[in-house]
Amino acid sequence: MNQTQRHEKIVGLIKQHGFMSIDDLVSACEVTPQTIRRDLNQLAENGVVSRYHGGAGLNRSWENTPYQERKTQNSEVKEKIAEAVAAMIPDGASLFINIGTTTELIATKLLNHKNLHVVTNNIHVATILSAKEDFSVIIAAGEVRYRDGGIIGEATCDFISQFRMDYGIIGISGISSDGALLDFDFREVKVSQAILEHTQHVILAADYSKFERRAMVEQGHISQVDCLVCDKTPPPSIVKIIKENNITFVEA
Amino acid sequence: MNQTQRHEKIVGLIKQHGFMSIDDLVSACEVTPQTIRRDLNQLAENGVVSRYHGGAGLNRSWENTPYQERKTQNSEVKEKIAEAVAAMIPDGASLFINIGTTTELIATKLLNHKNLHVVTNNIHVATILSAKEDFSVIIAAGEVRYRDGGIIGEATCDFISQFRMDYGIIGISGISSDGALLDFDFREVKVSQAILEHTQHVILAADYSKFERRAMVEQGHISQVDCLVCDKTPPPSIVKIIKENNITFVEA
DNA sequence: CGCTATATTTTCGAAAACGAACATTTGATT
């Protein structure tokens, strides 16, 4: 095995395991620790891997795609919201889960449930939940949006309209002061509308920052929602709408 | 932040990044290196993470789910096959990619291509390829099989039948000596048949072990394939069929 | 064959990380 082959092997192993110690790589490649060090340093110089004391791991900059980065924002707040939402879902329920980093987090919190039937247009949610043998996970068809793994388009709506589920878990890009639910992509809006229409209990997961964000496309109105989960009490105008429409408010 | 919270945070960070150095965790948690060491050692004792000199990474045993394990089998052979297949696909092509660990590997090898249009029923392929902005990735609808992320069922077939692609890349569970293509799940077979029927050039990626494996469901016949990519020359009976049907054989 | 360039191992002092022991803080209980 020459140097190039070894480098490829090392990169492969690191990608596979996330991290490889010098010792591990020594056994895997059957060369001296010093050689491995030289290899790792070279690979680290080229930005392929990240060098650590004792081994090397995946390069940080690779993971920090815009999407992954966004995923870590507000993680503490979102985690609480996600847990609160997950707690509302009983075992054996059927539910829609749509696009959004918050909804993905909710998916991870649902892994301790049993026998859930899930329909989603979020490829990451599908991946997360398909790890459970007792779940049935159904994914909608359509084009996969590169930045967040969302599946959108007409085919997606048609597909979703075939179902009628117990719960619909939706995230949102923004909520205006008059209670309009806003998003950036009209194709995503179509999908969310389809979910709203085919669900018995709609749960909207939104951290407080959503009340301060503007987005272009109107997706619906908060009155269509049965339950709002948020980290703080929403602005007064929203609270008023919530009361008028008998929406359950859960503060995570 | 108390110990439990910190532990959760640490595990989360490690899962997210694959590896975290002591220093990184010190900055993230704002405690002493020694505390982080204690935390990591505790977590490692409980088998949650793997301790390394300088930090901690994902626990090896967690990754080795049956699926992940299978994924690493024959990796060298499969990798060569995957590279050979990827080399056959021109930029800008449209292609089907179906279920299978080999086809997933092919997907990773396609990441250096440009402007591909991909339709797939493999959730992992979709995830891999959706990372590229210039690809259009379309995923079929249907139930997600928990063990390998494959999407199968009638809806999947219907969806696939809407397309007509340049290339179809298919894997297979087994090939009998009379050239029959075999699989274990009849629903998957339906999908593969749909792909075969709506593709101009069918590429079958199969390592030699497939010629020795039995499977229950007949999916089609090798004569329907335009190109076979394998690591070795197939058994004589298959070679004969290949020649009779003018199938291109590529030895990776 | 000898020469040269590259890759690898060997060696060794410096730097980093480690864990044990002890001091300090925190938080709960009485």
Next chain:
DNA sequence: AATCAAATGTTCGTTTTCGAAAATATAGCG
């Protein structure tokens, strides 16, 4: 307020890893 236990910070000697440099092996070439 006093007390105790658990968690965290501090210190320091030990172990591990690091990287530079020298020695050895390998391959290509005239």
